[in-house]
Amino acid sequence: MLQWAPYPFIRITLSLIAGILLYFILGKDFRYSTEVFAILLLTYIAVAFYARKARKIPVTNAAGLLGLLCFLSMGYVATQWHAAPNNSKHLLHLPESPAYYTGVVEDYIIQKPGYQNTVLQVQQVQVNGQWQQAEGEVQISVPHDSDKAYELSYGDVMLVRGAPQRVEAPANPNQFDYRQFLANKGIYYRHYLQPLQFRRIATAPPNPLLAASIRLRRNIDKLLRERVGKGQEYAISSALILGVKDELDNAIRNAYASTGTMHVLAVSGLHVGLIYLVLLWLLGLFPPVRRQRVLQAVLVLAFLWTYAFLTGLSPSVLRAVVMFSMVAVAAAIQRQTNIYNTIAVAATVLLLWNPYNLKEVGFQLSFLAVLGIVYLQPRLYKLLEINNWLLDKVWVYFTVSVAAQLATLPLGLFYFHQFPVYFWFANLVVVPLATAVLYTGLAAIVFSWVPGLGWLLFSLHAGLIWCMNGFNLWVQRLPYALLNGFDISQLQTWLLYGFFFFLILFLALRKLRYFALATAVVAVLSGQAMWETLQQKEQALLTLYNLRGVTGLALVQGQQATVLADSVLQQDESNYTYNVQPHLWQLGVLQPEFAALAAEPAGRATYAYSVLPDSNSLLVWRGQRLLLLSHPPALQSKAPLPVDYLLLRQNVRLRPQDLQSYAAGKIILDASSSPWYRRRLHQQLDTLGLAYYDVADSGAFVVKLR
Template sequence: MKLNHFIIVKLTVFLILGICLGYFLNISLLWSTIICCALLCILFVIYLLNTSSFNSPKSFGIVAFLLTVSIGIFSVNIHNQKLQKSHYTNITTPTTHITFKIQDVLKPNAYYDKYKIQILKINDEFVSGTSLLNIKKDSLTTTLNVDAVYLTSEDFKGISPPLNPGQFNYKAYLARQYIYSQITTSQNKLLQLQTSKVSLTGISQRINTYVNSKLKTYPFDTDQRAVINALLLGQRQNISEPLYTNYTKAGAVHILAVSGLHVGIILLLLNYLLSPLERVKHGKLIKTICIVILMWCFAILTGLSPSVSRATLMFTLVTISMNSNRPTNTFNTVAISAFILLLHPMLLFDVGFQLSYLAVFSIVLLQPKLILLWLPKHKVVRFFWNILTVTLAAQIGVLPLSVYYFHQFPGLFFLSNLIIIPFLGFILGFGVLIIILSSIEVLPNLLAEFYNKIIGIMNAIVNWIANQDQFIFSSISIEFNTLIFIYGVILSLIYLYLNPKFKSVTIVLFACIGLQTVLIYNKNAASESEWVLFHKNRENILGHKTLNHLNIYSNTDTISTINSYPLSGYTIAKATQTVTQQPMDNVYRIKNRNLLIVDSSGVYNVSTFKPHYVLLTHSPKINLNRLIDSISPNEIIVDGSNYKSYINRWEATCKTKKIPFYQTGKKGAYIFK
């Protein structure tokens, strides 16, 4: 089977290429429109000139693929909300009040409930765009309903970039969802307005909330109810941190996130239960319609999250192909769903989208080959062998990307999947029955207790697997260039297996050489010495990295472990293996320049050398004018341990003295060059 024989697969690949070019090269909307129109005209002319020919010329295919690339570029631009004149970021008038609509409920943190909102008006002017809403938590805070419209006098605030190297870039993550600012307020400062418009997402949330309220009246334990909410309602907010960590360590966290696995199992269950319909006239058509409707009902029940919506779309196409009388191919079906979804181009950079489609393509491509390695005769053994080959095929596809994003690999993933997946269909099917009966308030307590016990057993199995620490590989760092070459090696090995020729061996060798070259380059780059002043509120942290070792200089004990913020991200990104801590001195020699540290004691009398940098830490009570006049530093640096009032006063002084001033709280960690 050759993937390049499927036209839709080719078109999807070229669309992805166009989206990447549009995102990284910032090609203007005008030029992308002109290129699209020109290529479309050329394609139409080629078609007219060859209408009498049975086979299209090569030029037609080349122009069609170029047009697909240009459509990807155009799609990136046309979806860029900032290019719209009505976008709220283009409004220059002072803001007195903002009218917005709740679009989605996001996962809260310890201090705020979070929502994605659609901006409707600024003052009395209609605008467009989305933003982030943070509601301060207190004892009276309640969840805001989707589609509810509110008015606030709070203004927009920027979203802070990461302040330390290796930290997750939340600002870039939100920007890929077209969210460029945030509003932070408390619920009592919001005025709710009347509205009659209700969206499908709003209906989904209301159904979800109603079902959840009914489940609370039955004897489910806290952890079990949280897992039921995740499995059947798509709500993971109530899962405790230890339970979620256990599922992650066991390699079973995908079970908690309603996605393609769950929708696929629902499809198989419905296909089996509705198979008697095939005996009646037009039975296949009726069955297909029923399956599609019921799958989308399940998607609505689980909140219509992006992962559920794209999985349901994909399996809708799979359902149609399964029950049609025409020969179809799974690669085409999966590629069509990806092509449709990627008309919303930023989905390409969504981690869930990448992992789900890589898993599906890997299963479709590799599982039929893996299953032929052993043909057990016993049905039960064959059933578990099927599950194992599916799990292995999916892991081959997603493992490099998963390690790149999450920096860990659960070695017992196959065990948790072998134990849980065979019963997941029963758990989902029985769970749907529990939801229906509880919603109409006829669920027997005995049945609820039985289901509670089943979920409890699943949690206990996951807990046992997660406690096998020797099989959990964490703090793994992979650079992006390494990731690309790893996939190059995997693809070349698959190509060799499918086409065992000398040419295939040559491709594998070149891929391996490329991977080795990148690994050597990255190792040499990581071995360079580096000094970093990290940012953390109320603490001073100076780091010196040499080879695979990081030495920390600090007068506090709270950062003594490698897994604490802000060191965890940095140590993983730099592949640091050991960390030591020492008390902070007053003077350091960094790359032939002197660093003087002035702490709360306020002592800075130096006569033997001239400091290039002065670091102010722990709010020293000094006269900065006098310090600058006496020792003439080239740059003043302040970290997160200082009072804000002091920082503002020092910044004004440096501005008057025309001396560079660096604040880690605004600009992030200071990397000494």
């Protein structure tokens, strides 16, 4: 039987999480959460007071249950208070779009090619010529074409002309939902600014401590750029030490992701834990008397929070620092702590501070990885007894890596759709190298002013990064290094964790019923997989995707597909990976065939595609006729040409009356045409009374066929 007594904070945290999830399910439908919380709290106080006097188990149990219900209600109320739509002053509730607005830069400045991103906390808006107070966050992008390192700084007060736009929904099926990602951070608007559209009018940092931290991080980043260089060594150094990933290119990101070592570039629990272990080793050399323990705790806290300050007080570092700070304090007062309670306390503090942390991928992965390491690693380690010191250390690293990977496996499949096969091997090498990179980097920063020593440390630091990069690139090229194409639902993710949970209970408690439950979960997952495969075998879809500046469509039949697109799409891997690939994976298509729109199909194609004499083209597939016009039509017919779909692309020049030459079931405009062209065509089509569908405005055009 499970004993909950040693884990009081786990019950509290689970109740708080249940309340947060309840709000996500009910939303604004329930308006009396504060009153319910007050009633539960008063009832709990009364019952708890009575339980202390009565000393009866049923009354004590009732008080405990009421206490958990209070935390459940607290989670609901805290989430309701943090939800931006519940704020009457929020931009969401403005009756009209503002002509101007002011706000203060309240986030880091992220470098992108040609522009910079940050978040503006709105303070005032001008509506109908009147200024009024308003609240809300807007993600702004400003052009970066000057010699300055940063166009904006934290605390800059900006005057912006124009109205921010609501973040758009995903433009293609199963595409990453960036709108929801920003909404979890309380951001519902974006604004792409032109050079003369904004002006800095003041400087007023909302948090002076964070402003000082960001300035320090910028100075250290500048030092790394000067002493390490401007190549990938600098990019990795800045990412690993400071968490600044602006200079990482896609090739090196893919290498670390493919080997399962991307976590070393995310400044988080690993880095804080490495610093904590070194501090414990150094301070452990002193005698463990009470005064010494207190001094040790003070020094540990000072070093940990200094490192958090150095990294810009990023949320991922703060999570880890809060957790290790609690461990350090408990050790100082010789309080026997349970690591699970410590993890639960840290999670409770962070969720009360911002309940939407629960939706953050980093929050989920970091806590699950820690739980996996804490619980699974000791049990995996005991499976082998190794007497050799070096092999024992290798075995420790191996079990830590496997434990963390197992704990985060379902989430990794759900969010990233891939599994790095050689993660166990890569982490054996990369984690020790990353440890050395972190230590040498911090030492190089501290002693950068010392002639000779600073140069030596920076050279060693850069050399270690070069080795780490080379190793990852080599592992990435190994056969079957990365398995991708996994597409699982939220329900399947929960079922996978349910399987792991019941299996762990069976191994820990030796109760056959838990093994039966784990088997039942596997049966459900297998049934879902078979049903999904049967459905995919019978599917047939024609999909025209929303791809800026490009035409791309997929012909899906069963679990096979052909992607017809401009050659530009095949050259732009990120465009295909972000916009098209997730949908094909969802349909069970792992390796589609590619064909260029400018050429007729070769070999045994499942479709008919002809390039017409006027350079336009006609696609016929499963009885559907799609005419693609990218050039002025030059062919004339006595009667209107019957086609199911007429696609106008690449700003095709035509007269409105030309469209009457076709008996088209629907006219389609795609994102290969410019916005001004599509707006003009909207007016012309509306005037002619012709039905049309604009992919750039309404998202991908999907036709399901029998």
